[in-house]
Each structure stands twice: as structure tokens, then as C-alpha cells.
Amino acid sequence: MPAHILIVDDDSSHRTVLRTIIEDWGYEVSEAPDGETAVAMTQERPYDTVLMDIRMGAMDGITAHKHIAKHNPSIPVLIMTAYSSINTAVIALKQGAYDYLIKPLDFDVLKLTIERMLDHTRLVEENRSLKEKGADNNQFGMVGNSDRMHELVETITTVAPTHAPVLITGESGTGKELVAKAVFQASERSCKPFVTINCAALSESLLESELFGHEKGAFTGADKRRDGLFWQADGGTIFMDEVGEIPLSLQAKLLRVLQQGELQRVGSDAILHVDIRVIAATNRDLQEEVANKTFREDLYYRLNVIGLEVPSLRERQADIPLLAEHFMKIYADKYSKNVVGFSPQAMDALVNNPWPGNIRELENTMERAVIMATAEYITDRELPASLRNSVPEPAASPRGGDLPLGDVSLENLEKRAVQAALKKHKKKVDAANALGITRATLHSKIKKYGLEEQKKK
Structure with a gap:
């Protein structure tokens, strides 16, 4: 079953472009026109990831992310922002967003980022499933499922x-x-x-x-x-x-x-x-x-x-989330801290670290993180700098300047979006509604891209 991605953007044309290309990558896609709708949708079902714009009408992306994280912190949220709003995007990172990309998006970078986000979601789900089945191996005080x-x-x-x-x-x-x-x-x-x-x-x-x-x-x-x-x-x-x-x-x-x-x-x-x-x-x-x-x-x-x-920690990488949570609970209790989990970026840093000091190093890291934590979720800010640097270079775009679109131009994406809408809807009025444009605009785009001629052939 393909991963389900929720696109949140008040720009219907941009949503359509994103939907077209992300569906081409084999994912299931849903859309929300604003943050308020997105919050309601995430409460109805657990999406695998959310792609969220910052500037929206009914509810902005920062506020929406805060509500989503409170209801289901395991859903990784990727923020989309204009260069002028980078400071706002950083706020989202501090409250637990997975990462942010600068508009116009580099779609190769977007694809890699989504893949990393879904890897994180899969890891979280696997560990949750094992816990629900009572399969986590805690016999003899040894935590692990590998x-x-x-x-x-x-x-x-x-x-x-x-x-x-x-x-x-x-x-x-x-x-x-x-x-x-x-x-x-x-x-x-x-x-x-x-x-x-x-x-x-x-x-x-x-x-x-x-x-x-x-x-x-x-x-x-x-x-x-x-x-x-x-x-x-x-x-x-x-x-x-x-x-x-x-x-x-x-x-x-x-x-x-x-x-x-x-x-x-x-x-x-x-x-x-x-x-x-x-x-x-x-x-x-x-x-x-x-x-x-x-x-x-x-x-x-x-x-x-x-x-x-006894295997090294890098040989039992799948056990790292369980061990991290185990030590987190121990030290949260020891220091009377209300710490209940990890942000996606923090968990990525933990899972990708080589851990030369093995479990002893992980335990010491968790004790430090709990002491440093100022909120319910441990973020990468509470982890040592060496740990944050151990994560592979994020697929996010460089923090500044517009990005090239590589081999995929917006015009090509728009053309494909129009083609997809025409193929899906027999009536042009329905296709125009799906694209969020008027019939006149749709006719001009059909003419612009020669889609009428292609259809006749």
C-alpha cells in the first residue's frame, strides 16, 4: 500500500502541481487548502507525512503544525516557505517540524526528503507495532527486538x-x-x-x-x-x-x-x-x-x-529507538522531567549515529538530553553537536536563494497536471474545478500546450 501524503497549501495551482508529480512517484495524495482543514484531516487518519506551506489564510502552517504535533507527534511535517520567511520556518523546526524547503522547490530534493521522512515513519510504526504485540524483548533486562x-x-x-x-x-x-x-x-x-x-x-x-x-x-x-x-x-x-x-x-x-x-x-x-x-x-x-x-x-x-x-549497537540499529525510549523514561523519572518522546530529527540523529561507545554512550546521551530538555519532546537541540553532525546531509535545500528546478520545469509540471485532470474528468468544467482554475484559463492552457491536437491524434 503506497504511503499517503497530505499537501497543505492555499494555492490550488501549486497543490495541483505537487499532487501530479508526487502521485507520479507512486504515492497516494490528499489535499487541504488551509491549516485548519489539515488539522481536522490528520485527526481523522494518520497520514504518513505532511507537506505544509507556512503562509495560509484560515490557519497558518506554524499554528497548524503545533496542533498536529500535539495530536500525533509521530507524523513528520515538512515546511514549505519563501526565502523571506526562513525565520518563521526555523520556529517550526524548533517545535519539531522535520525540515523545511525553500520555494520554488527543487523536486529532486523534495523526493529525497520525502523518502527520508517515510523511512522515519516506517521505523516509528514498526516499533509501535512490536510494542502493541508485546514483542519487545525485555527479558533479563535487555531491551531489543533485533x-x-x-x-x-x-x-x-x-x-x-x-x-x-x-x-x-x-x-x-x-x-x-x-x-x-x-x-x-x-x-x-x-x-x-x-x-x-x-x-x-x-x-x-x-x-x-x-x-x-x-x-x-x-x-x-x-x-x-x-x-x-x-x-x-x-x-x-x-x-x-x-x-x-x-x-x-x-x-x-x-x-x-x-x-x-x-x-x-x-x-x-x-x-x-x-x-x-x-x-x-x-x-x-x-x-x-x-x-x-x-x-x-x-x-x-x-x-x-x-x-x-554481544553485538555492537551499529549491528542492532533497529533497537536504537527502543533503547533511547527506555533510557529516556529512566532519566525523565530520575530528574522529574515531563519528557515523553522524540522529534523526528532527533530520532534520525540517534538512529544514524555509529555509536562507537555503544549502549553506554547512548545512555549517557539520553541522560544529557533529558536534563537539557525544556519541552515534552527531545529535539536535536538537546543532542551533542557531534551527534547532529553524524546525520547524512539533509535533503533540504540550501538556506538561501532560489533553487533551480533541475530537469523538471514548472511549465512541464503544469502541462502534466492539466493532462492528468483532462484524463480523469470527461467534462472540461470538472477538470477546471479540479485544477482550481476557470474554464477560460483551462482552454488557454490546452491551447498553450497543444493538448487539443494531441487528443485528436
Whole structure:
């Protein structure tokens, strides 16, 4: 079913020209002669996009857009304006309009802009549909509907009940600790301890003491015996983040815990036995580390009995709107802000950003946006400048000067509009009414474009 576009303009001739060319592009088109009519029409049905002129009689485009956005903020609105009214168009952008184009329109630019707007509408509708069906995957606290996330959750559900070691890989900020907690929560050890340690945060000597414990007097400052994290996790699970940072000297001891369940406190010859499940995570390529002799091969294979790869955010782009809304709600509640959604431009910026920092970066961005928001909807003004710059160059026209019409002239469009009206209506009076012109004007245009002669042929 073709997308449905609403053209709002009090110039009937301009509406007819736009309708003709937009229908040629394969879209369904409706018309409104003023803002008041447009508001009423958008309340009757959810158009895929609205193409709105600013200067109109009964209700101007700015006021109409404000009413449309209040009723249905998900409908992207494209403003048409003369060069002299650019400042007014900027006001529309600030209240959430998708973009604006300067008259006379460049129809190639118009087509590209409409395509981008419809892509946005499609994305919004897909996410709304998934929510209505209850299909958004929030299991284990992981938000997402992408195939990659469904595969990850299915794998977690399958492997969690076992006692096998798990190695979680993925870029920084992808949520590896959340995956580790998910494995723990779905396991038979969920009522037992869950102990975490960041192996990259401690020096070699401190890491050894933290993991294995130490006896009193084992080193300077060891004024009493201390149980290590492995001992504290006995019967439960230990999550070793950044496991690739463990020095070679400690890797043999870790392998012993994994294989025999045995450990020794620093400064002690006594062997302790523990029953623990090890879940490890790294953003390093451990196979490459093995090849470089910086990570033990036997330890790698012992850790990687079950491997879980967490996709980067750019690999699950379809999840960005859900994640953004998830974090938006969290921080709106935290800071008591009445923020309920996003403008089309803001969401475009979020979806098109490469997110090198992954989910952690997205969460920080949403916290900032909520803090900076002064209205109900987050706009691109609340996003970092680097994020706004990540969006592909908008299809909108340059902000100044008239634009060439490319290969499609207004005369050609007018001719096609007249042809279309004559073809659709048997009586010329009906064709003239459809075009918004008098019969005399229609006859002059038929003569001007030689349409009578063409009809006779």
C-alpha cells in the first residue's frame, strides 16, 4: 500500500502541481487548502507525512503544525516557505517540524526528503507495532527486538542451566555485564552469590590477593587473613570482566580453579576446594592474544566452553529507538522531567549515529538530553553537536536563494497536471474545478500546450 501524503497549501495551482508529480512517484495524495482543514484531516487518519506551506489564510502552517504535533507527534511535517520567511520556518523546526524547503522547490530534493521522512515513519510504526504485540524483548533486562538480540537471549536461555564456563565477547559498552547477570539469573545458581571483579582495574599483586585471598603477614600491609573472591563465590558464580588483562603469571592459577576447583591463598600452602561457575568477558581478541603468546591457549579453551558474542549497537540499529525510549523514561523519572518522546530529527540523529561507545554512550546521551530538555519532546537541540553532525546531509535545500528546478520545469509540471485532470474528468468544467482554475484559463492552457491536437491524434 503506497504511503499517503497530505499537501497543505492555499494555492490550488501549486497543490495541483505537487499532487501530479508526487502521485507520479507512486504515492497516494490528499489535499487541504488551509491549516485548519489539515488539522481536522490528520485527526481523522494518520497520514504518513505532511507537506505544509507556512503562509495560509484560515490557519497558518506554524499554528497548524503545533496542533498536529500535539495530536500525533509521530507524523513528520515538512515546511514549505519563501526565502523571506526562513525565520518563521526555523520556529517550526524548533517545535519539531522535520525540515523545511525553500520555494520554488527543487523536486529532486523534495523526493529525497520525502523518502527520508517515510523511512522515519516506517521505523516509528514498526516499533509501535512490536510494542502493541508485546514483542519487545525485555527479558533479563535487555531491551531489543533485533534478530541479533533474539538470538542472544535464546542462547542464554539454553546455556544458563548448565555449569559450564562462559566467555562473553564484544566491544566496550555493549552490555557484557548485563549478559553475565542474565546467565546467572537463569541458572540453577541464581540463589547463590554473584561476585564481580574488573581484572583491568588492579595491579598484578592486588589482583592475585583479590582473587585468591591471602594469609596474615603474606606481604607488607597484610595484617590479617583475607578470603579471596573465588572463596566468597563458592557455590555461586564469579564474573571476571576484562579477563584478557590477567597477567600470564596468574593465568595458570586461574586454570587450576577452572579445571580442579582448587586454589591457594597468597602465603599459604593449604589447598582450598571451591565449586564456582566462571563467567568471563573481554573486548580483546583472545585468539590473537593466544597467537601472540600473551594468553594461555589451554586457559582460553577452558574459558570458552560456551561463547556469547554481544553485538555492537551499529549491528542492532533497529533497537536504537527502543533503547533511547527506555533510557529516556529512566532519566525523565530520575530528574522529574515531563519528557515523553522524540522529534523526528532527533530520532534520525540517534538512529544514524555509529555509536562507537555503544549502549553506554547512548545512555549517557539520553541522560544529557533529558536534563537539557525544556519541552515534552527531545529535539536535536538537546543532542551533542557531534551527534547532529553524524546525520547524512539533509535533503533540504540550501538556506538561501532560489533553487533551480533541475530537469523538471514548472511549465512541464503544469502541462502534466492539466493532462492528468483532462484524463480523469470527461467534462472540461470538472477538470477546471479540479485544477482550481476557470474554464477560460483551462482552454488557454490546452491551447498553450497543444493538448487539443494531441487528443485528436
